[in-house]
Amino acid sequence: MLFVVLSAVHWMAAMSTLSKLFPSTSCVLIDGGLGSTLEDEFQIDTASSLWSSEAIIKNPESVIEAHLIFLRAGARLIDTASYQGSFSTYARAGYSQDDAIRLMRSSVTLATEARSRFVAETKVPIDGIKIALSLAAFGASLPLPHEFDGYYPPPYGPQAYVYPPDPTHPNRNAFRTDERAQEAHSEDELVAFHLERLRAYAADKETWGAVDAVAFETVPLVREVRAIRRAVAALEDDVAPEERKPWWVCAVYTDGAFPEGRASGGGARLGAEEVLAAYFDDVPASAATGDQDARYAMPDAFGINCTAVAHVASAVAAANDVLPKRPTTSVGRGKPWLVLKPNGSQTYDRETRKWGWYGGETHTQRDEWVRQLCEIVHTAAEKGVWDGILVGGCCKTGGEELRALSKVL
Numbered sequence: 001m002l003f004v005v006l007s008a009v010h011w012m013a014a015m016s017t018l019s020k021l022f023p024s025t026s027c028v029l030i031d032g033g034l035g036s037t038l039e040d041e042f043q044i045d046t047a048s049s050l051w052s053s054e055a056i057i058k059n060p061e062s063v064i065e066a067h068l069i070f071l072r073a074g075a076r077l078i079d080t081a082s083y084q085g086s087f088s089t090y091a092r093a094g095y096s097q098d099d100a101i102r103l104m105r106s107s108v109t110l111a112t113e114a115r116s117r118f119v120a121e122t123k124v125p126i127d128g129i130k131i132a133l134s135l136a137a138f139g140a141s142l143p144l145p146h147e148f149d150g151y152y153p154p155p156y157g158p159q160a161y162v163y164p165p166d167p168t169h170p171n172r173n174a175f176r177t178d179e180r181a182q183e184a185h186s187e188d189e190l191v192a193f194h195l196e197r198l199r200a201y202a203a204d205k206e207t208w209g210a211v212d213a214v215a216f217e218t219v220p221l222v223r224e225v226r227a228i229r230r231a232v233a234a235l236e237d238d239v240a241p242e243e244r245k246p247w248w249v250c251a252v253y254t255d256g257a258f259p260e261g262r263a264s265g266g267g268a269r270l271g272a273e274e275v276l277a278a279y280f281d282d283v284p285a286s287a288a289t290g291d292q293d294a295r296y297a298m299p300d301a302f303g304i305n306c307t308a309v310a311h312v313a314s315a316v317a318a319a320n321d322v323l324p325k326r327p328t329t330s331v332g333r334g335k336p337w338l339v340l341k342p343n344g345s346q347t348y349d350r351e352t353r354k355w356g357w358y359g360g361e362t363h364t365q366r367d368e369w370v371r372q373l374c375e376i377v378h379t380a381a382e383k384g385v386w387d388g389i390l391v392g393g394c395c396k397t398g399g400e401e402l403r404a405l406s407k408v409l
Helices: 008-013 017-021 034-042 051-058 060-072 087-092 097-122 177-202 205-210 222-238 272-280 309-325 366-383 399-408
Strands: 027-029 077-079 130-136 213-219 247-251 301-305 337-341 347-349 354-356 388-391
Touching (some): 017 388, 034 051, 034 060, 051 060, 060 077, 060 399, 077 213, 087 097, 087 177, 097 177, 130 177, 177 205, 177 222, 222 247, 247 337, 301 309, 309 337, 309 366, 366 388, 366 399
Parallel strands (some): 077 130, 213 247, 247 301, 337 388
16 A cells, blocks of 8 residues: 655645545545445345345345445445446356446446435435445456455466465466566456446446546556556546546455565565555556556555455555655656555455354454554554545444444544
């Protein structure tokens, strides 16, 4: 979770579009874990390949009610139920491409309906409630999701994941230094994956007009960060300037470190400096693409989601240490925002697609979760690096957590 430190002149010359979206505050409460809230509050099974996106089809009213739980708890930005929705996941579930587009767009319709109902019951101004289009990493579209470790099969990664692991050919998520051509092709394929989804939403004026921001979530690889930046740049070329949206990328730190390994192998991971460069260099030094005209859009924020709160704390601390040492590489659009969506205290089993106490964890009490998260927010704010902070929760965080968080913040 890392951001570029721009010169004072650059900061004064531009304002983040997120600051324009939330002009009256620098700390905004956002929603919690939609999928786990559907499970816990409405007993909806989200263990299919579509995860919470399946509720759009079978339980649309419950999706609206889940959004309302977050809004009534104080959230002022809600994610659409579109995280797992992609053409490949819908195809595996038996839906045509036209059906997939219709269902993906309906996630925005449901969020909009929830906002309208909340405004009607509370008289909160409608422009005080924002909707973020939630889009998962490519890894979430795989039959066995790999957004938490970045083990993508060719052409999206160096090799398919093997289980049980083969000691003679260990699993890896990074290309070697002699595989630059393959890495470039991988990045191009990831651009196509993300751009296809973006265009499915943006092609419908009503859908795109209801979206206030775009949130790419649970991204485990710097080449995918680069690909997302290129996909957003391509979309910005498609739409009118006034139709461009604030956007951010949330990384995942499953075990406390960014998942991508180094090209040299040996188990070493990429550090804060490399991750930061992928997010905010004008042309990332790590870029493998051979396209000299490739353009990299600049995100408005960096975030962390679907990560234990203790790991979020260490990642934020690393960012605060690295940021002052960063060179000025881009004019940007003002100070970046920080997005924080840590998990509750349980662990996700990717094979069963269920949450539980698999690792012998102790049950972190709600108050302790809130205390830790607020400490992260206050420390980050004191550093003066961020223009604002969006803070909420991810899996296994619901209305109670958000209400407690709102009281403290």
